[in-house]
Amino acid sequence: MIRTSIPVFCYHNVSDIDGHTPERFCEHLDAIQDAGYRTLSSRDLMAVVRGEKKAPPKSVVLTFDDGHLSNWLNVLPELLKRDMTGTFFLLTDFTRPGSVRTLADAPPMTTMPEALKAALQKEDYAQFINESEAKAMVDKGMEIFSHGCRHQGIFRTLRPTALMGEKHARWPAWSIYPGYNPQWPTFDDASAYVYDGFTPQLNCTDSPRFVRRSPAERLAFCRKDFARSIERMRELNGLEEQLFCWPWGHFCDDAEAELKKAGYAGAFTLERWVNAKGTDPFRLNRIGVGRPKTGKWIQARLRMYGSDPAARFFFKLHTKRPEVQNVLYATDSTRLSGGSRQMINNIEIMTSMGITTHALLHPQSPLIPALDGLDVNIIPYDNFSSYLSAGRFMKKTIRENSIDVVHTFHNRAYKMGVIAKLMGAKFKLFINRGVISRPNDIFFLWTALSNGVICNSVQCAKILKKHRVMKRRLNVVYNAYCGPDFGERKPQKKRGTRFIYVGNVAEIKGYDIFAKAASRLCETSDCRNLEFVAVGITAQGQKRFAPLYTPALKERLTIHEELSHMDTLEEMRFADVICVTSRLESFPNTLIEGFDLGLPGICTAVGGIPEIIRDGVNGFLCASEDVECLAQKMRLLADDPITRYTMGKRGRAVVRTLLTPEEKGHNLMRVYMGEQRSEPLAVDTLADTDQPDEKPYAECKD
Structure with missing residues (x-):
């Protein structure tokens, strides 16, 4: 007999302003009923995955993230009208005291991004379900659980997306910056529970610089946020056993461990897989429902995820994107050349950004005293000319220091890196190129086995391209001035x-x-x-x-x-x-x-x-x-x-x-x-x- 799997749908806000329209949402609910499905609560789903209850055939769970006011005004009445139930994941910092509102006296609805911006920086929570409404939902047979305290984001990368004042700037920047400035840049964002990411630090000129959070800082944030949200949610729903919903659907092992320590019993993701007996309660699967999706689409997903074999076939798993935590700079040079000074500058820059840096250097290298005072791990090595031995040493160094990126300067160092990759070491290898002369005849082969070449000018990259280095391997990162600031030059009235x-x-x-x-x-x-x-x-x-x-x-x-x-x-x-x-x-x-x-x-x-x-x-x-x-x-x-x-x-x-x-x-x-x-x-x-x-x-x- 084919085992039943329980599909779980994920919605957000439902209004004519943003999200699903009420008409489209009703079409979805009717399609669910027409397919013969009945709704279950999230606690019923937990009983099924624990083996405490048999999965009822043709069952579905409806969940709603963020706690937008439209969930109270538009979603709840339609669920009650059809004798359905739903699980609402609220942002506990945004669930404030207030009286129950109706369509007649509620504020005009705004888009979800605008609602989040107002809550995050203006402490305007009018667009979110309040405490009285949350408790009323429980009284009407609905469930409320935690979506975290405030949907905290982090800049995952430093790839610019928009200035804060531009129309297409994404709302997570309002959770990351301490205020608002239309000229502040925004970058790729993600969940602050899962990614270390980069946080802005403002100097006296109000120009932000970005520093990577350490894993320890991220986990400390998780502990504080999970503890506060579970305590607040117990006040709202009166339950001892609490469930959690990961913002963005992002999760990782160490954040999940902190969630368990905080006392949560399970968590919803946005993975697509089987929900049945034996499913990990902390990996409850959900199907995100995009706003243009029709009732026919809903019925198709009920068929795809309503049985164990089909749910396994149509799987979609979450993978945390890699981050850069440890960078190794390597050179065999024993001269303090212009390239060597730029390597020192790179180490200084990366260290100031919160990246853990390492330097693989010849014991007689003048870079060693030049790096004195910087928080860098010096790794001495003097056998660069023996390529196999050097490759083995680099592979061992990468494993022992959890190196993510190796950035090489000068000839023997990049060959050492390529050989380490061929030996199975897992890291990204970049070859620095700061000269404009013709490379040797097989340089392009070495670069093909790397992740890229970092040139210090466009012209340098053009020369390499002419000599068969693949275009997709070529990058241009200009040198920086890292010397003393002698101040603005003053006009001098002199004759010479x-x-x-x-x-x-x-x-x-x-x-x-x-x-x-x-x-x-x-x-x-x-x-x-x-x-x-x-x-x-x-x-x-x-x-x-x-x-x-x-x-x-x-x-x-x-x-x-x-x-x-x-x-x-x-x-x-x-x-x-x-x-x-x-x-x-x-x-x-x-x-x-x-x-x-x-x-x-x-x-x-x-x-x-x-x-x-x-x-x-x-x-x-x-x-x-x-x-x-x-x-x-x-x-x-x-x-x-x-x-x-x-x-x-x-x-x-x-x-x-x-x-x-x-x-x-x-x-x-x-x-x-x-x-x-x-x-x-x-x-x-x-x-x-x-x-x-x-x-x-x-x-x-x-």
Whole structure:
């Protein structure tokens, strides 16, 4: 004999404003009766799954989530008219004292999202069933149980969906933010019981930054919420044994464990499966009923879920989406390069966002002392060149530290990660790419076995695409400025102009181009008030480039060999213009640092440089090796302090708006969680950030 399964339908509000219309809802009830089904209470269903009662044939349970006023005014009368029963899951914080209302004296109904927004932030609960109505429903043979305290949401990811003030912003943001600001961003949301997610923290500028909750914080929230809701519900329904309904249908093992500890006897989900003897009381299955569904659809679901074999066939199970809790950064480099500094920045950013970070480094790596003071787990390893051993070590590291994401820098580290994946380690692997040169011939094969490549410029991604790296593997996450804030640059009334080059003597860095342009400037115009500074030029390089210097340039050129990062920033602080004259470049950190200091840039339009600088907006661009153009732009900025100052302010706005640690952290997290990012930097949106001041030096003293 075919075993009976009991279908359970899930409704929300029923009104002409939102949800199911009363006419459609009545069509559903009539379809249930026409099919020969009778309603059971949720407590009857519990008796069936426990084996205390035989499942009556052709039985169905009707449930209603959120406790909207329409459940009292529109649903209850139709159920009573047909001798049916229903289970209503109320939000206990919204169930406040009040008198019983009728259609004549009830407030006009609003949509469910508007009702939730008003309750969450204005403490306006008029759209929800009140205490008197809830108790009256029980007196009329209905059941009321808990749907939690306040339908608390969390931002599950950092994928933007809308600003809070936009029409399509989803209501859970009103449960997440402490107030309302139309400019606050909203993201993918989910149940705060189940997902650790991200919570906003507001600083003095009222601009939110987002920090991941820890699992311990989430479970502490569960304990507090479950305890408060069960206590309140016992006051309302007078029952010792209480049932729960998971908001959004989301649940997980550890939250379920807390629900049991709080004293609940069972819980409803939105999974579709068998409801019969032996069904887990904490996994009671329900069928969500969309608003356009007809009576015929209802009858079809009664057939699909009214018997054990059919319910098993038409199953739908809930799976909690993965979250990122532990990130491992790995490099075999023993140099503190620009890429290594960005890795340090990534660790600092992720740590500040509440992510647990780990760093797999060579014991002699200069990154180890550089990371001192950060809350990062250092994992020393010195056998990167033995790929099989390295792969086994990474697999073991991933297992022992519950690593979700591995982000590799430099050659041997990503090979180590790929081999660990081939050995069966379960994690997401991302390969960092911060150079714009051609990759080796089999690089595309390594990337195919990874989850993606993270490039620091669109141009870098284009180069990889030309060399057979799959488009769907390519992501662009721009570098961020994570150095000290020296403050807004002040207008300086001085007669001289100081141009600075920061780099090295490699041909692609174009120091010779800078020297030629400076020499050309001194040859063609008065350069008595000009200074030139070069940082990173070795003694050997100075000899090599000496023939390029004119006598006038020699008098005005100061050359430094390699300086510490802080000493380099000090040199840049006292400059007026930064020059990046590379032949090949991806996304130079020195240009970001110069912009943050308020320096306009004079650059060659190579690689990713045009992605951060707009010609005539925050600096000037010239063709590669165009010495004449570079010299002309130097002269122009030397002669025009107003343009120099205004361009510098715009450059700083680019860094402080688009290249912040928070922005990079958001983009990294979006990539780590599976979203592809490839948008160019929106520099044009800041073109009018600061219009030229008519008298920028008006308050400056001689």
